[in-house]
Amino acid sequence: MPDVYTPRRLHRGEFLNLRGLRHHILRWGEPRAGQPPLVMVHGWMDVGASFQFVVDALKGDREVIALDWRGFGLSETTGADCYWFPDYLGDLDALLDAVSPAAPVDLLGHSMGGNVAMSYAGVRPQRVRRLVNLEGFGMPDVSPAAAPERLAKWLDELKDPPTLRPYATLADVAERLRKNNPRLPAAKAAWLAGHWARETPQGFQLNADPAHKLANPMLYRKAEVLACWQRITAPTLWVEGSDDQLTRFWGSRYPREDFEARLALVPGLARTVLQDAGHMLHHDKPEALAAVLEPFLA
Template identity: 45%
Template sequence: MKASHREQLDIRGLRYNVRHWGAADAPAVFFLHGWMDTSATFQFLVDALALDWHVIAPDWRGYGASEWLGRPYWFPDYYGDLDALLAHYSPERPARIVGHSMGAAISSTYAGVRSERVAQLVMMDFLGLTATKDTDAPGQLVGWLDNLRKAQPVRGYRDHDAFARRLQLANPRLSDTRAAFLARNVSCTLPDGQVTMAGDPWHKVPSPLRYQAADVMASWRLIKAPVLMMLADKGYVSDRFADDPAEIERRLACFADLRRVTITESGHNLQHDQPEQVAAAIEAFLTRD
């Protein structure tokens, strides 16, 4: 495996953990992880890259070794965090960004409203959430208020081997070797010795505000950078819009400069299932200086 190193820095008043692979003077590319995940999720993908890159992969606030809030999270903070991270690591030039799932959600909206800061964007198995109705709003707010009154449960596993088996249950495509790596590198150990996913359980509390697909799509229409849309043939996008394939095309039409690749025999975590396919597609898309 390619070696990584980590550094910690202050991002908007929070301790942020940032993982690096590759030489500092190699072309930089930012890898942004998804919900209930960490930067280490990209290890297999980085190992499959054929060219020399400086991969910069933060743990988002509330994940991995970055600071946890222990209270509800406000999603727009991630846009502010990304803005600050790019200002720190790429102040003079627009960035290449690869985002998986929530990382793609954050980076794609950001690429619309800060179009001058993004040179190229890769979105991995994310095309927005399903549309919500205005009648959903009251119940969503009630649920959030109810959650504020109670502690958020942490699900622990006896040891790393038990956690690895749980990861394979969720994703049968994971080999024993990859599951063992993830169990030790996307987890943390609780005071009682149990192992759990390294994500603040407050992330599991649904937002008090309903998802506005039209607002997100409006930002996508402002993106000037070339976009690579990487969809898994058995991923969340295909599942989420299985009954409405026209909606997939409607959302894809938002991107002015789009390339589309399907990763075969892969679930949502395509960086785990098919890292070689993903790496080849990314490197074919990204241009070298």
């Protein structure tokens, strides 16, 4: 067994009722007068504990709050057979009302969380002081002509819903994490595995509702997303890894020129690239990411 990572800053786990669902949040540090909390929201098939490494790399002890999205981590599942993007916006709005009702926050999102954060910052610009997007590229625009095929696929999957296979040991979960991201050190994978999965009679099960894997029956509407992005008023920092995941994942379906044109519409945008980092850049280079975040959030 590899050594297990030892956090520098221990988090406190809490539960909040947000829009009728019990949500799990992690808190580091205490509120400080005049300093907004830094709220972090994770990506698809991830958990809030994923931010531990970058929280440890931040200097000082500012208050940081990370959310487990509905159906991920220790937050409740919906009990339904589908998850809808607007619900993430609603949950985030309810979270900020609970943790910082009278003042804006600094908001950071990774991947799916970055997309939610960007849309939210355009819809509720007064609630965000600084905005950070870690590789929340969005998705290719989809033609309305694709709707019948997408809906048919969704209906078929409802009849044969996806499942998540269990793992025999936490070491197997850690191995899966490192398979997904070979840059993740073994000690960090061993620590994160305990937050990524829970023990059940069938083995260690990922803390994720399999319904997240269903085809989304709603098409991605680029024009609607960009209408939100253009309304962002907070200074915004875009951070990506040098290992180009946009091209690797989408290829010609989502050309880099399209994404660059989208980013050009965001007011007050700063950009940076972390070298030798991939999509999970907060795992790959937490110290380098912290060094970029601190002056931006100061």
